[in-house]
Amino acid sequence: MADTSKSRTTGTKLPLKRGSVEYCVGGEADHEAVYQTLLHVFHGPDRDTFLGALSDPAYRPDQRLLAKVDGRVVSHVHLTERKIRYGCVSLPMNGVMWVGTLPEFRGLGYAHNLMRLASARARDRGIPLQALTTGMPEFYRNLGWGVCGRATFAKIMSRNLPQVADGVMENRAGSWYVRPWRQVELNDLMSLYDQVYSRITGTVVRDEEYWRWMIGRKYAHVIWVACQGEHVRGYAFIKDHRVLELAADPAHPQAMQVLLGRVRAEALERAYPEVIISAPPTHPVMEVAAAPPGKMIDVDDFDNTVSMCHIPDLGRFLNTVLPELSRRARESGTQLPLELGLTLDDARYLIHIDRRSARIEPDKLSRRHLSFTQPTLVRLLMGHVSVDEAIETPDASASTSTALDAARILFPKGPVWRSPLDSATA
Numbered sequence: 001m002a003d004t005s006k007s008r009t010t011g012t013k014l015p016l017k018r019g020s021v022e023y024c025v026g027g028e029a030d031h032e033a034v035y036q037t038l039l040h041v042f043h044g045p046d047r048d049t050f051l052g053a054l055s056d057p058a059y060r061p062d063q064r065l066l067a068k069v070d071g072r073v074v075s076h077v078h079l080t081e082r083k084i085r086y087g088c089v090s091l092p093m094n095g096v097m098w099v100g101t102l103p104e105f106r107g108l109g110y111a112h113n114l115m116r117l118a119s120a121r122a123r124d125r126g127i128p129l130q131a132l133t134t135g136m137p138e139f140y141r142n143l144g145w146g147v148c149g150r151a152t153f154a155k156i157m158s159r160n161l162p163q164v165a166d167g168v169m170e171n172r173a174g175s176w177y178v179r180p181w182r183q184v185e186l187n188d189l190m191s192l193y194d195q196v197y198s199r200i201t202g203t204v205v206r207d208e209e210y211w212r213w214m215i216g217r218k219y220a221h222v223i224w225v226a227c228q229g230e231h232v233r234g235y236a237f238i239k240d241h242r243v244l245e246l247a248a249d250p251a252h253p254q255a256m257q258v259l260l261g262r263v264r265a266e267a268l269e270r271a272y273p274e275v276i277i278s279a280p281p282t283h284p285v286m287e288v289a290a291a292p293p294g295k296m297i298d299v300d301d302f303d304n305t306v307s308m309c310h311i312p313d314l315g316r317f318l319n320t321v322l323p324e325l326s327r328r329a330r331e332s333g334t335q336l337p338l339e340l341g342l343t344l345d346d347a348r349y350l351i352h353i354d355r356r357s358a359r360i361e362p363d364k365l366s367r368r369h370l371s372f373t374q375p376t377l378v379r380l381l382m383g384h385v386s387v388d389e390a391i392e393t394p395d396a397s398a399s400t401s402t403a404l405d406a407a408r409i410l411f412p413k414g415p416v417w418r419s420p421l422d423s424a425t426a
Contacts, residue, residue, distance in 0.1 A: 014065075014117070021110065023117060026064030033073045034064060041076075041100035052217055056080070057209040065117055067101075067110040075101040075110035077118055083205040084129070084418070085198060086382075087324035090205050094122050096132040115143050119312045128317040130310040131202075133423060137306050146375035148309040148384040149202055149416040151302030153278045154289035158241075158268050161275060162288065164261025176254055178262040181223040181235060186211060188225070188232035189247075196247040200280050201383050201414060204422040219421055220244055224262055226255040234259050237421060241272035244420045246285050256285060280417040307418070309378050314344055317381065318351065318360045325351060325410050326358040332409045340406040341369030341399075344377055351410065368403035372396045386413040 015024035026034060035050050045053075053059065058081045067075035080095035096118060101111045122130055134140060137147060181189065190211055197203040206214070215223070219239060226234035226248065234248030234255030243263060248256035267275050277289045281298055290296035300306050311317045318325075329338045330353070337354035343365065350364040370387070372380070376395040379385045387407035390396045398404050 016117075018113075020069055022068045023113065024066050024068065025062040026066050027061050030061065030064065030066060030073065034066070034076055037073045037076055037102060038098055038100065040102055042098070053078075055213060055216075057213055058082070065114045065121070067114055069105065074105040075114055077111070077114045079118055079121070079130075081127075082422075084131075084201075085203050085205060086201055086321050087199065088327055089321050089324045091129055091320060092127045094118070094127050094130040096130055099132070099134075111139075112143070115140070119143075119310065122312040123316075126316060128311065128313060128320045130312060131307065131418075133305050133307050135304045135306075137308060140308050140310070141375050143310070144374035144378075145308040145310045146378040146382075146384070147300050147306050148379055148382045149307035149418060150281075150298050150300055150384075151307075152281050152286075152296070152298045152415065152417060153276050154286055154294055154296045155274060155276055156289045156294035158264055158272055158275050160293060161264035161267075162257050162260045163264060164258050176226060176228055176258045178224050178226050178258050181225045181232075185225060185232050189223075189235050192232070192235060192247040192249060193245075195249065196283070197280075197419075200282070200417050202416040202418045204418060206422075214421055224259055226258045228252065228255070236263065238263065238266070241267055241270075241275050242420075243275065243277040243279075243285075246277065246279060246283075248284070250284070253284070256288070260285070260288065278420050280415040282415055307416075309382055311374070311378050311381065314342070314347055314377075315349055315360060315362055318342075318349055321381075322351075322358050322360060326353050328410055328412070329353040329358075330355070334405075334409055338406055338409065339366040339368060340403060340410060341365035342377070343369060343371040344374060367400060368406055369399045370396065370403055370407060371398075380407070380411050382416050383412060383414040384416050387411060389413075 015022050031054070035047070038045065063079045063081065065077045065079070066073050077099050078097045080097060082093050082095055083090045084093050099111055099115065118130070132140070186208065190206065190208065193206065220237035221240065222238050224236045224238060225232045233252040236246045236259045237244040246256070246259060248259065263275060277285055279285050281296065286296055329336065337352060340351045341364070342349050342351070348363055348365050350361040350366055352359050352361060373395040376390050376393060380387060380390045387404055391398055391404065
């Protein structure tokens with residue numbers, strides 16, 4: 001039953017027959033078979049979770065790629081459709097989830113072939129980025145994926161959080177209080193999220209429909225809001241002793257203080273000695289929670305899993321993020337025009353930015369150029385590593401020092417972060 005085909009998948013139309021194996025897209029009639037396959041492979045999800053995923057406002061059955069043997073689903077990949085932030089750009093993304101093969105069919109290349117088909121599908125549909133979370137990075141690294149995004153969170157003893165009671169006065173502006181959110185305040189939550197996370201690479205762009213669906217999944221046991229009079233100034237999603245997401249209006253720092261005060265009171269009441277706060281390292285809450293004796297954790301590998309990204313089409317990716325690259329170049333104060341060539345295998349692209357325009361030119365290079373393997377290039381382009389870190393590896397080389405200078409401007413290192421609320425649904 002082994003599928004030994006190594007033919008190119010670019011532009012491949014499904015269903016595709018290879019011997020006794022059929023590669024196809026899913027349909028509504030496959031849902032039960034897919035669920036049973038996931039139970040055998042992962043011992044989950046439970047049925048409510050599986051059905052909840054089907055109610056994703058962006059879900060379609062054909063987002064599932066299947067390998068079938070004699071009509072039986074033996075391998076599966078689910079591709080969600082999201083947009084994430086890349087500076088001032090919204091970047092379409094496939095979240096790759098539930099990649100698995102039944103135990104008796106492993107080692108035959110089915111999952112590898114589905115991943116190649118997923119990459120070809122992204123190219124055909126104009127999706128410039130794919131992302132996943134895995135405990136088997138080597139499986140994906142061989143397919144051109146690179147580790148991108150860190151698990152960043154703070155651990156702090158509950159009693160060391162700010163001791164703030166409801167009703168704290170803010171001079172003459174009115175009292176502060178914390179209470180569970182109300183459905184009519186969804187727009188306030190949406191506005192605060194965009195205000196706090198809009199410049200963090202990797203954060204998911206959420207519309208109202210997605211917000212309602214995400215909240216309906218009940219990842220948090222309570223959503224607190226910090227109010228000043230009738231105005232919502234901050235929110236926190238809480239699950240047991242974890243703060244899954246926190247946002248507070250920067251113009252009202254008291255909002256974060258009263259939220260943490262409520263987290264402290266609830267944690268002590270429920271006998272949680274420690275609180276874990278998930279947030280990007282640049283989030284203001286990290287200064288409070290990670291201050292001694294608190295601790296900030298910033299690691300690639302957490303709980304034996306890593307986040308990884310893949311760029312199916314380098315030219316499309318560069319053209320999509322070009323407005324952000326232009327902004328970086330023009331705000332850097334460097335002399336324009338700025339040019340930088342990138343090579344990946346046989347592909348060559350020239351980035352050209354001047355005062356009036358910017359463009360990506362395929363099949364061209366300048367004297368300033370960099371060469372990469374695919375996993376290292378995606379780590380650089382997403383900001384997970386600096387060009388100086390990349391160039392120290394055998395997977396990257398630079399033609400000149402000025403090429404490195406240009407890359408430092410265009411691709412600075414920065415946090416790549418996705419909220420736990422989105423990680424489970426990406």
